[in-house]
Amino acid sequence: MENPYLPYPVRIDSVITETEDRNLKTFKLVFLNSEDSEKFVHRAGQFAELSIAGKGEIPIGIASSPTEQGHLLFTVNKVGLVTSALHQMAVGEVMGVRGPLGNWYPWEEMDGKNVVIIGGGFAFTTLRASIVYMLHPENRSRFGDVTVIYGARTPGMLLYKDELAAWDERDDIRMHITVDASDDPDWKYNVGFVPTITQEKAPSAEDAYAIVCGPPIMIKFTLPILSELGFPPERIIMSLEMRMKCGIGMCGRCNIGTEYVCNDGPVFSLDQLGQLPNEY
Amino acid sequence: MTDKMVKKADLNELLNRLLEDYRVFAPVRRGDITTFQQISAADEPDFSCTNTILSPKSLMLPQSECLFDFTLEKGSDMAGIMREIDKDYSPRVIFGIRPCDAQSFQLLDLNFDTSPYRDPWWVRRRHHTTLVGLGCNVPCSTCFCTSVGGSPFAEDGLDLLLTDVGDEFALQAITEKGEQLLTKTGIDTEPSAATAKAVLACKESALGLMRSSVPTNNLEKHDATALFNADFWDKVQFACINCGICTYVCPTCWCFDIQDEVRKNNGVRLRNWDSCMSPLFTLHGSGHNPRNEKLQRVRQRFMHKLKYFVDKYERGVACVGCGRCVEQCPVNIDIREVVRLMNQFKV
Amino acid sequence: MQSYRTKIFEIALQLLVERQVDAVLGFRRGTIPMMSQPILISSPDEVDQLHWDSFCSSNLANYLPRRKDRVAVFAKGCDSRNIILQILENQIKREQLYIIGVPCQGMVDRRKVLAALDGREPADVSERNGMIRVSGWNFKENFSRDEYLQENCAICTHRNPVIYDELAAEPTNEQREVDRYGDIHALEAMNDDDRWQHFEEILTPCIRCYACRNACPMCYCPTCFVDESTPQWLGKSIDPIDTRTFHFLRAFHLAGRCTDCGNCERACPMGIKVRQLTKKLEKDIKQLYAYEAGLSLDEPPPLDTYRPDDPQEFIR
Numbered sequence: 001m002e003n004p005y006l007p008y009p010v011r012i013d014s015v016i017t018e019t020e021d022r023n024l025k026t027f028k029l030v031f032l033n034s035e036d037s038e039k040f041v042h043r044a045g046q047f048a049e050l051s052i053a054g055k056g057e058i059p060i061g062i063a064s065s066p067t068e069q070g071h072l073l074f075t076v077n078k079v080g081l082v083t084s085a086l087h088q089m090a091v092g093e094v095m096g097v098r099g100p101l102g103n104w105y106p107w108e109e110m111d112g113k114n115v116v117i118i119g120g121g122f123a124f125t126t127l128r129a130s131i132v133y134m135l136h137p138e139n140r141s142r143f144g145d146v147t148v149i150y151g152a153r154t155p156g157m158l159l160y161k162d163e164l165a166a167w168d169e170r171d172d173i174r175m176h177i178t179v180d181a182s183d184d185p186d187w188k189y190n191v192g193f194v195p196t197i198t199q200e201k202a203p204s205a206e207d208a209y210a211i212v213c214g215p216p217i218m219i220k221f222t223l224p225i226l227s228e229l230g231f232p233p234e235r236i237i238m239s240l241e242m243r244m245k246c247g248i249g250m251c252g253r254c255n256i257g258t259e260y261v262c263n264d265g266p267v268f269s270l271d272q273l274g275q276l277p278n279e280y
Numbered sequence: 281m282t283d284k285m286v287k288k289a290d291l292n293e294l295l296n297r298l299l300e301d302y303r304v305f306a307p308v309r310r311g312d313i314t315t316f317q318q319i320s321a322a323d324e325p326d327f328s329c330t331n332t333i334l335s336p337k338s339l340m341l342p343q344s345e346c347l348f349d350f351t352l353e354k355g356s357d358m359a360g361i362m363r364e365i366d367k368d369y370s371p372r373v374i375f376g377i378r379p380c381d382a383q384s385f386q387l388l389d390l391n392f393d394t395s396p397y398r399d400p401w402w403v404r405r406r407h408h409t410t411l412v413g414l415g416c417n418v419p420c421s422t423c424f425c426t427s428v429g430g431s432p433f434a435e436d437g438l439d440l441l442l443t444d445v446g447d448e449f450a451l452q453a454i455t456e457k458g459e460q461l462l463t464k465t466g467i468d469t470e471p472s473a474a475t476a477k478a479v480l481a482c483k484e485s486a487l488g489l490m491r492s493s494v495p496t497n498n499l500e501k502h503d504a505t506a507l508f509n510a511d512f513w514d515k516v517q518f519a520c521i522n523c524g525i526c527t528y529v530c531p532t533c534w535c536f537d538i539q540d541e542v543r544k545n546n547g548v549r550l551r552n553w554d555s556c557m558s559p560l561f562t563l564h565g566s567g568h569n570p571r572n573e574k575l576q577r578v579r580q581r582f583m584h585k586l587k588y589f590v591d592k593y594e595r596g597v598a599c600v601g602c603g604r605c606v607e608q609c610p611v612n613i614d615i616r617e618v619v620r621l622m623n624q625f626k627v
Numbered sequence: 628m629q630s631y632r633t634k635i636f637e638i639a640l641q642l643l644v645e646r647q648v649d650a651v652l653g654f655r656r657g658t659i660p661m662m663s664q665p666i667l668i669s670s671p672d673e674v675d676q677l678h679w680d681s682f683c684s685s686n687l688a689n690y691l692p693r694r695k696d697r698v699a700v701f702a703k704g705c706d707s708r709n710i711i712l713q714i715l716e717n718q719i720k721r722e723q724l725y726i727i728g729v730p731c732q733g734m735v736d737r738r739k740v741l742a743a744l745d746g747r748e749p750a751d752v753s754e755r756n757g758m759i760r761v762s763g764w765n766f767k768e769n770f771s772r773d774e775y776l777q778e779n780c781a782i783c784t785h786r787n788p789v790i791y792d793e794l795a796a797e798p799t800n801e802q803r804e805v806d807r808y809g810d811i812h813a814l815e816a817m818n819d820d821d822r823w824q825h826f827e828e829i830l831t832p833c834i835r836c837y838a839c840r841n842a843c844p845m846c847y848c849p850t851c852f853v854d855e856s857t858p859q860w861l862g863k864s865i866d867p868i869d870t871r872t873f874h875f876l877r878a879f880h881l882a883g884r885c886t887d888c889g890n891c892e893r894a895c896p897m898g899i900k901v902r903q904l905t906k907k908l909e910k911d912i913k914q915l916y917a918y919e920a921g922l923s924l925d926e927p928p929p930l931d932t933y934r935p936d937d938p939q940e941f942i943r
Binding site: 001009258277279 | 347348350352359360361362364391392394397398399400403404504505508509534535536537538539540542547549554556561562563564565566568570571576580583584588591592
């Protein structure tokens with residue numbers, strides 16, 4: 001019997017400090033055993049439990065796309081015990097990964113549709129995975145327009161800056177990068193909160209899905225705008241966070257009503273969430 | 281399936297036979313408290329207690345259990361890597377388990393033995409354990425098993441059922457596992473007609489002695505969010521002191537925590553019982569807590585057992601009516617009252 | 628008890644009708660024999676739910692910290708002492724409270740009665756003339772109230788409320804000839820090894836449900852040290868070291884603040900004698916500082932204050 005609690009051993013291959021406050025780092029992890037790597041087949045939107053012996057585990061969205069082979073990327077905000085320990089770890093050290101866990105963005109449903117990605121702050125990780133996945137030559141033709149609205153407090157707080165710039169140069173993806181404020185005279189993108197930019201750029205709801213990830217305040221103000229633009233609740237897709245332990249729907253803490261965020265989620269449509277108790 | 285009988289005077293002999301082939305767990309009394317313990321001698325068990333304060337769930341889901349171990353020794357190939365631990369999965373028997381507690385294991389199977397994930401420790405323990413039940417001649421006044429799909433002599437979930445008919449126990453094998461155990465005991469006395477009659481009388485009289493019942497017929501019909509937003513939760517929660525008694529004594533409360541502990545360079549990953557009554561249960565790293573208020577936690581406990589579970593698995597409530605929480609709650613929060621409120625709820 | 632009940636209705640009704648308080652904190656009769664439930668009522672229509680008997684032993688002060696409204700609260704001697712401490716420790720304001728003092732005859736220990744019944748289950752329990760009358764399936768028994776009191780009640784020397792706005796009955800005679808520290812003297816007489824062994828034994832059944840802590844009106848810390856995660860002071864398994872650490876540290880935190888209301892032992896499902904720890908510290912505080920917790924609004928617990936003449940030989 002496979003033990004779903006047993007992490008795959010991985011080695012830290014590289015660490016990139018993403019943001020100017022140094023609170024976000026991206027860890028590139030490589031499996032110690034190639035057969036584990038083969039077993040770990042994920043879809044964009046799923047997460048994994050990162051395991052640090054002696055500290056515990058933490059659920060983190062997978063930032064690498066399934067199309068990026070041979071390694072996994074996780075961008076981790078330094079918050080508590082496990083993430084602080086992880087931030088102290090160096091290239092070459094061994095840790096664990098358990099997953100992939102949870103469901104994914106509705107790729108089957110979104111086939112042939114336009115996709116609007118709206119992200120804020122450090123909640124851009126599985127959105128990065130999604131963008132890389134959609135832009136992959138094998139996949140790009142399966143989607144219509146791909147629009148991205150991504151904001152952070154300042155230019156220095158944006159994740160994946162080089163990739164953002166590269167995507168901005170492409171003509172098969174529409175990028176709207178924004179910051180709340182900037183004192184950089186060379187800032188060439190938008191200034192304004194994500195909801196405002198969403199309203200301004202008004203991505204069409206026709207035949208489109210919106211995937212929204214960000215801090216609660218951003219979500220709160222973005223959802224009404226998406227509704228105004230004509231996105232029905234079943235085509236507004238969100239990914240939730242909860243305190244988790246097992247990640248496989250057994251330990252009992254991450255439920256919203258009948259649904260375990262770890263196993264039945266973390267991806268829910270606004271329509272699904274509307275039918276659940278408001279407790280998240 | 282086979283029926284046998286054994287004189288009470290010969291029970292020790294039966295247990296001694298079992299001790300040769302199984303690890304035997306049974307209710308053992310220390311002072312005023314009876315708990316399920318592994319026994320090494322046939323005279324240790326005490327079957328006089330109807331419902332032990334703690335259910336035997338710890339035999340399937342220990343309050344604290346080591347899942348993995350690891351070393352942090354610098355330079356070791358295995359540093360930081362979780363290793364599975366050998367555990368004793370030799371055959372064992374829980375002797376004298378009450379039918380409600382056996383039923384609770386079946387409900388917990390829905391959580392632990394799932395697809396695609398199977399909890400390996402739960403599944404193995406279930407597999408290597410034979411459940412020898414003892415029917416309840418005199419149910420406790422707080423028992424309400426008959427309201428939640430059970431009964432004092434329910435066979436469902438048991439491998440073998442014992443009925444105390446005075447000077448003897450009637451033994452009824454229910455499953456193949458039970459048959460095997462019965463064979464190993466070497467007991468070959470068929471129950472007399474009088475014993476068979478006494479068994480029926482016990483079952484009937486026990487049903488007559490059930491003193492509480494609660495209606496659960498409407499629970500599945502209610503809208504979960506309406507029930508969630510009901511006014512009565514404020515009254516239900518007031519007295520609660522937010523301790524973990526109800527969740528720890530409950531045979532169907534399975535929620536757990538995973539923790540690492542390290543001493544010098546050696547560590548273990550543990551699984552511990554957790555309680556939805558604790559604010560820490562749902563506290564995010566960011567400080568946000570979806571169930572920060574006592575009302576939310578009390579509501580979660582009852583909604584989980586009596587509504588979410590009902591809707592998710594369509595196998596009834598996650599309560600076997602053992603009455604332990606009713607008996608042990610220091611401020612008398614009575615699940616039977618809450619079931620009534622929930623069942624009769626009108627928007 | 629009937630006279631108490633009548634008086635309790637009258638007082639609560641008047642307070643609510645005249646809107647002197649927003650709510651009344653009292654007891655209702657339990658759903659099982661020998662049990663009661665704390666309730667908060669805010670409407671005169673609900674007054675008939677109020678109840679008083681020898682099983683209203685929960686400490687209602689436990690429901691006061693951080694309340695914002697003005698409440699009337701029924702207070703036995705111990706409850707009133709905890710209220711004083713909570714006022715001193717800024718958990719509630721005196722002007723928020725209308726304290727209805729209930730002189731107490733001691734509360735009856737439900738578990739002691741159950742143990743005496745030895746498995747026979749009580750269906751009906753009533754009280755008259757100092758006797759507890761218990762009946763059930765095929766039996767009737769009478770128990771003398773005084774012999775079945777909670778242990779803390781049997782040695783209580785403050786049965787009358789210390790602070791109140793109104794009394795629900797005439798003050799009762801205080802017990803003067805009781806030895807509060809018999810068991811503690813025995814503990815002190817043990818050698819270190821035996822005493823350690825003794826504590827290990829009494830704490831072994833602990834399941835870390837924290838009912839003792841949560842039942843305690845003085846355990847109101849927003850985050851208890853056992854729940855801190857950064858740093859995490861102690862493990863969450865049932866490792867005996869962690870269990871002992873919890874009980875010992877909790878007891879120390881209650882030094883000079885515990886009124887021996889007994890709510891901890893009453894709540895413990897495993898019958899652990901937690902009071903042996905708190906009572907030893909109560910005795911030490913009494914010897915060192917001549918202080919008894921919660922007797923005066925002018926005297927905060929000695930470990931909450933600093934005075935140059937405090938004993939200090941022990942912190943060399």
